[in-house]
Amino acid sequence: MPAQQPAVSVIMPVLDEEHYLRESVRHILEQEYAGEMEVVIALGPSTDRTDEIAAELVAEDPRVHTVPNPTGRTPAALNAAIKASRHPIVVRVDGHGMLSPNYIATAVRLLEETGAQNVGGIMHAEGENAWEEAVAAAMTSKIGVGNAPFHTGGQAGPAETVYLGVFRREALEQQGGYNEEFIRAQDWELNFRIREAGGLIWFSPELKVQYRPRRSVKALAKQYKDYGRWRHVVARYHSGSINMRYLAPPTLVCAIAAGVVVGATVTPLGFAVPAGYLAAIAAGSVPAGKGLSLKARAQIPVALATMHLSWGFGFLTSPRALANKLIASRRPAVVPGVPQV
Numbered sequence: 001m002p003a004q005q006p007a008v009s010v011i012m013p014v015l016d017e018e019h020y021l022r023e024s025v026r027h028i029l030e031q032e033y034a035g036e037m038e039v040v041i042a043l044g045p046s047t048d049r050t051d052e053i054a055a056e057l058v059a060e061d062p063r064v065h066t067v068p069n070p071t072g073r074t075p076a077a078l079n080a081a082i083k084a085s086r087h088p089i090v091v092r093v094d095g096h097g098m099l100s101p102n103y104i105a106t107a108v109r110l111l112e113e114t115g116a117q118n119v120g121g122i123m124h125a126e127g128e129n130a131w132e133e134a135v136a137a138a139m140t141s142k143i144g145v146g147n148a149p150f151h152t153g154g155q156a157g158p159a160e161t162v163y164l165g166v167f168r169r170e171a172l173e174q175q176g177g178y179n180e181e182f183i184r185a186q187d188w189e190l191n192f193r194i195r196e197a198g199g200l201i202w203f204s205p206e207l208k209v210q211y212r213p214r215r216s217v218k219a220l221a222k223q224y225k226d227y228g229r230w231r232h233v234v235a236r237y238h239s240g241s242i243n244m245r246y247l248a249p250p251t252l253v254c255a256i257a258a259g260v261v262v263g264a265t266v267t268p269l270g271f272a273v274p275a276g277y278l279a280a281i282a283a284g285s286v287p288a289g290k291g292l293s294l295k296a297r298a299q300i301p302v303a304l305a306t307m308h309l310s311w312g313f314g315f316l317t318s319p320r321a322l323a324n325k326l327i328a329s330r331r332p333a334v335v336p337g338v339p340q341v
Contacts, residue, residue: 005035008104009085009169010093013069013077014054015044017095020212021053027098027210029061033105040085042069042077050095075178075186082169082177090172092164098210106206107166117171117199118191120162121207128212133292134299135213135220143284144304159203161191166207171199174334181329184230192238196333217302221310228314229322236323237330249312252277256309281305 010028014021021041028039041054043066057064067084069077082090089111091104110119125140127133138144165187175193178186191201214220231246259273281304289297 005033005105005108006089007036007087008033008038008089008091008108009082009087010037010039010091010104011078011081011085012039012041012093012095013044013074013081014041014046014050014095015069015072015077016046016048016050018046018048018050018053019215020096020098021050022057024093024095024098025057025064028093029063030101031099031104032102033108035108036087037063037104038085038087039064040081041066042081043067044069044072044077073180073183075180075182078186079177079180082172088169090167090169092166093209094164094211096212097164098212100208100210103207103209104166106204110202110204110206111166111168114202115200116202117194118162118165118167119202119204119207120159120165121204121209123163123211124208125211125213127296130293130295131217131299131303132213132215133296134289135303136211137285137288137292137296137300138303138307139211139213141284141288143281143288144307154203154205156202156204156206159201160195161188162201162203163187164209165191174336176331176334179326179329179331181326182230182233184226185234188234189237193331193333197335217306220303220306224307224310225314228311228316229318230314231311232315232318233323233326236320237327246315249308250315251312253309253312253316278305281308 012024017024025039025041028037031037041057041064043051043054054064054066058066065084067080069080071077078092089108091107093099107119110116123139125136127136171194172190174197175190177190179189180186182189195201214223228249235246256274256277259270262270263272263274264270278301281301285297285300285304289300292300
């Protein structure tokens, strides 16, 4: 008989997830894992059938529970679910994420092998229609997201942050959970405190979560505008966290805007900048779209442009006051065994 594996709590922040919630929970409950498991779903104020589907899941399986999250904010949902859960390993899953069959078993093994406080892997985007397939191709290509390992893969090793995460509960409790001021980038901020306290964050390509992309151009644009907005907050919060990959989208937005203005008011040569960008993403879409339908391949440039320009716009328009508010709310890392002043 194999040794009993440690019990795990899976926490899920959900809001308007009627399309994927049932499938996501099914991927959790069908895990190839020998330990005890519970699933705690934190319900935001959804406007679709999410609450109804969650109630059905609770009635169908005693391992599934729900807690309210009236704010609708992701970090508040995560903290509520952590508080309501009880096991020593805490697995974060989103309502549109699909765990691979051995995800939890692999993560628990990696926690033991590495001594890490948190392990995570690849956000493997997959679409269900031509548009989602185009977005997935853009999100998993280097022309779309640069060299981010949790999008494109890479070598296992220490990381600043990871996608979602499988935590030791003691690390979450020592740090007081997520900072609820971080509407986005709350994973990065928590992992930053864990690392400051001497903990290890570990990335492994063995861990893979299927991710369902946003279902429209508008939804994708909002997602990436928020990413850019909060990445600038993080850059101000921790000045050493910025690099050229993050500066590329805002630089691109400025260059395109300048090119259009120059082209319209000074010389048509200014239009070479936006034209060059369009040519570049069209060329980059060819390898990214390998194996997809013609309809999906044709939409990859739209997905790429939406991601790049929305991210850049969000970064450029991120208000300094937001960063100042979060800096004022900053929690010092809690180092085990060191008295807090």
